[in-house]
Amino acid sequence: MRIYKVGGAVRDRLLGRPVSEVDWVVVGASAEELLALGYRPVGADFPVFLHPRTGEEYALARTERKSGRGYGGFTFHASPEVTLEEDLLRRDLTINAMAEDEQGRLIDPCHGRRDLEQRWLRHVSPAFAEDPLRVLRVARFAARYAPLGFRVAPETRALMRQLAESGELQALTAERSWKEISRALLEPRPDVFIRTLRDCGALHELLPEIDALFGVPQPAAHHPEIDTGEHLLAVLRQCAEHGQPLVVRWACLLHDLGKGTTPAEEWPRHIAHERKGLKLIRAVNTRCKAPRDCQELSLLVGEYHSHCHRALELRPATLLELLQRFDVYRRPQRFEEFIAACEMDARGRLGLERRDYPQAGYLRGAAAAARAVAVQPLLEKGLAGAALGEALKRERLRALKAYKSDVLGERAEPPETS
Template structure:
């Protein structure tokens, strides 16, 4: 039995790129041997185990054969007879098919080091096209390493187009699509994720809403990443020029977390209102009431950051911030102490908030 470090840890170590997780492949062993050594089996589809102390993943060397649609349609064969080279051959990209033994020697049967040096993302074998999830993984790696000058090999792009032309992409579970998309939003160049999907014709299959608005989303997304904005904003600004119903449907289909969904819907519905200066306190108060910054101040802050990135209208942003402060000075409880009730409180609250906001529109940014 022999263990080899594989995958991302080897790749990023060679690139001098930060990494956290380490994955291992075990050659010449059986599941029973690992269990007897205290390894804990995880998952149902693949022979993967957690190390009893480090909790790192150790997978038995295996081969795979396509047996059905989608990324789960594989028969997996794990045996002590499966070689390291056979295990590496089933991997997606050559840069992910490098192993390292315990003395630091690299095993690189498919030219991964050469592709790392040249900055090329290239598939290992024709079996690449059997797994549609690899399109999303390659797009994510493109987003991860674009700033290092990595490009996609022509022959790999052709295979990705071939996958996109089939119905294989439609077999991918929404959770897996979301996972790759979400991870890409935190990469150095998240815009390249969508550029790559568009180049291989996968964007119109998986995310037709974003394909239709493709040319409006790339530059804001690039700027968001340069500015170090969080992934929830990177996601929301994708929908600034997309119909709100389509945005809701997209988020539901992808099963996006509530935080992402809520901000995306707000940006879709209301961001265009902030492109120009507000003309009256009544107009702005109506918007603030819809955005509900009184109960959701953190979400409102994210909305302001999104709008600032999209339209760079400092005056409108200042109007919103100052108006919110003015509105917060009006206390509904104090109106109740004045003897007002029910609808009277709501009407007085709105009237006094508009009154408090009015000087902002008279004196402008001097307030």
């Protein structure tokens, strides 16, 4: 039995990057032998085991043969006769198909090291097509390593396109896709993830609502980049530069979906795109099985991002409605995420990346003013139930009026944003 380090750990060590988890491959052993040594099987179907002490993954060397559509359609051939080279050849990218023996010697039959040095994401062999999830993986690696200069090899892009056009991506489970999408959004260049998927036709298959934004113009006055798809990519870049969490990045990804449905006669205007987008945002959330917080924030950002941009122009009564709708009293964190997403939207515009966004501070102040209204005095007046609710709203409105005139004065000019 021989054990080799494989996959991401070998790749990232050669790149001089921190290694987060180590994958191992075991050659010349059977499942029974590993079980006898105390390794724990990961699942019933996979020849993968967890080390009894470290918990790291040990996989028996295997070859993969596809038997049908989708993830359920895999058959594995794992036996003590499968060689390390055979196991490396069934992997996705050359940079992921290197192994290291116990002496630290590199085993690299697919020339992964050369591609690593030349910054290519290149598939190992036609066996790449055995798992269509790899299209998303390549786009995710592109998003992660773009700052190092990596790009997708032309022949790999062609194969990804073939896979997209074959309709195979439709067979991926929502769970597997979501894992890739959510990880990719958190990489340093989430925009590169989306662009890579688009370049091979996979975006049209997976997220057609987002693909539809490319080629749709917006008014140059607010959007010097004009194209709605380019705007979206710029917003995602801002998200990464500001270290935004997944919920914010997800909400940003979906915030403008309504613009993809505007009739061309109305271009470059997008009347009521916020409301028109809600149906699409819901559809994407459901299809992707996005977690609850992502679903919730994306709908709120979709519906109210223009309110945020116009915050300084809102009448106190509208401001109050917004704060009530967000339940800023009990959900302060979610309101912060909303503001962050809108700020990324405002900065994700050509040449406006460093603009001020006074709306953020203004809305925070408004939420604080509304929160500062005390309930106790109203209770002492004997108010309860609906009457208490009404009185509380009246007091909050009064507080917001005072806040607005304090901060903006009577003649303050609102900034132009839409």
